[in-house]
Amino acid sequence: MFGTQNCTNAPTETNTDAGVAGAGVLLSFIITAGLSLLISVIIVMHEIRRQSEAKVIRKLLLSFSDQQIITGIGIQSVGLAKMETMVPYHFFIIWMLSLLSTATHISTLLALVNDFKRDWVLRWLRQFLMFINLVLSCVSGIFVLMSVMKNMAPTLPIACVWELPSHGSPSNAAISIAGTIAVIAGQCIFFGVGVLYLHIKARRWIRIIQITGLLVLVAIGVGAAIRVILLSQAFGTPSVPLSDTAEKDWSFGQLLPLLLLLLPLVSTIEIIRGEIKVPPPIVDGHMPLDDKQSSFRVSFQPNPFWGSQER
Template identity: 30%
Template sequence: MRILTCASSNATCAAKGQAVEANPDIAGIGVILGFLCTTCIAFFIAFAVLFLQRYDKIVTLCRRLFTNNRDEYEQNRDPYWRSAEFWSKVLSKNLLAFSDTQLLTGLAIQFTAMLKHCDLSIYHFQVVTELAFLTTVTHLLTLVALRDYFVKYRWINLPRVFFMLGNLALLGYTSFVAYSYDLAGLDLSASLACYYKGVRPSAKAAFGTRWAGLLIGAIGGHVTVILAMYIFSGEGSTNKKWWFRLGALFRTWFVAPVYATYGIIMAGISLRQTQVLGTPPVTINGDETRWGFGQFLPLLLLALPLFAGWESFWEEKDWHDPNRYSRSTRLRGESRSTVDVFKLAQSPNLNQQSPEDISLTDVHIHSNGPSPHGTPRTRSASRVALTSHPTRIPDPHLPVPSLPASPAMRPRSPSRFEERFSR
């Protein structure tokens, strides 16, 4: 039973060289540039992360190959923000943000094509396939470059992996249609409804097209990383076997670069045959290079990963600064109860000091704001000072003199709310 049919469509399937109506939502200038820019940026970030993660090993290898220095290289991490480890963490979060952005846009454009399959032309459906092809390049590079992160937090990343596989499954189907339309005797300008109304080619015949390379590269690369995440993720003997390490090297330095390069080049060649980047092979009624809200939005989405990278830079750079969020300035006007004595527990020298050697420590207790049921509450401030001078500990059996109560600290009558609550 066929799920996608276009029995009610009145498309002319025998004619060739028909005019195709413009569709900026799929082949608009902002959509195409947004997908291309995201994939190209993710391509360079992914290989930068792979290089930075292995910076010490690469320098050590170059030393031993081209010099007489056999010592293992260890980078100076002072200052930390100039180290390879710092930039690896910052760019990793940036790469993950780019991958998430394309995960949503890739699913959105493929769902749009599936819902409007009876109204689209084969030409525009092929553009959808090329754009979705670019998303799998970004996802595969992210999985390979951030493999340790995905393995360590595999259950946290399970929804992300699930949507990646869903996007890959949709691409497997849409690419089958887009790359085998000519086997059904259809023209590129024909309506996609003709494909669903006519005789569809077999999978064996379509496997000789670009569909085979996409399936082998994309599915193979994704599956190897996912298997390492959920099946071979233990610390047992698998991680120490030579064939496992050889497979990891093959995946990282052969499958991922070859598939990414192939995907960007082939998608770029196909997208050059659009109205945005070149001359389309069909006649298009309308202008797909006109800017509008739907064209600005994909490019503006590029700012989200850039914001994530900017935030990650300062978080990693100022990780040792407890006031980097300016909490002290916010607490001045808020209702709070703060006891700074808890900082004593974080002092590394606290356990090494005697009670007579404790440095000066202030304990502030502030209380401001209305009390329950609108009862006015007096603002009190108490300071406990522990001096570093040796003092005698008083005898607990001796009576402790009491200080005279100030007018502000005199007992007050309970409010109605407090009387009801005490009952």
């Protein structure tokens, strides 16, 4: 036995898993990927037109990308840790979410390549996270591929793919197998191109790579999002009988991933205020002379509608 799971008697239905396929979790991945791809396209088009750098929007994109790649690695780790109880339905959703994560951080790499090149710490940290995401996604893809090839019962744990013999192939097996292999190979190719893109110094093909890469990544992101929406219980019709409708229900656990999307926006407001309006901090009791206004600068800024500098 591979583990303690029962691979002989397939139950008639399986339990829901809102932590993986809940409405809030799915929307969080889809919204983050959509915003990141949109911002990446805006930044690349901005640079093609040779306009001034959009520093704030670049930091916003970096925040969304960091959040997406960390949550992507996290949810894949959860799936592999629970493979003795998790059914192929939930495992496939996790794999689709990993594709959204891949599309997000690769598009960010294409848009912010110069930012990563200027700092070796950011560059190698990005490569390390990309590699971890790639390994987890390829392992998850192999499980999905094996479940299709063996035509495994949808209510059996995904870990049973290593124990069960093949039960024949479904009618769409060839398309599913070819598509799964193509996705795994595509992720490896994108990783290799991304690493090369980070280290190459020639800029001859940079615009072609950016535009072509973004078009492909947008297509991947849209395809993965549509697949998740149609397949999940939260928004579509699941491919396996589920014991309840918990994945449709909204709770704080489902609201939390959406609330976390506000953090990059709050950080953006703080960046804007910090770079445009707020003067550097000073030590209480020390009022340095302002060179431009030739007057003492105070440490309290009143609001523009009422109030005074004396509080």
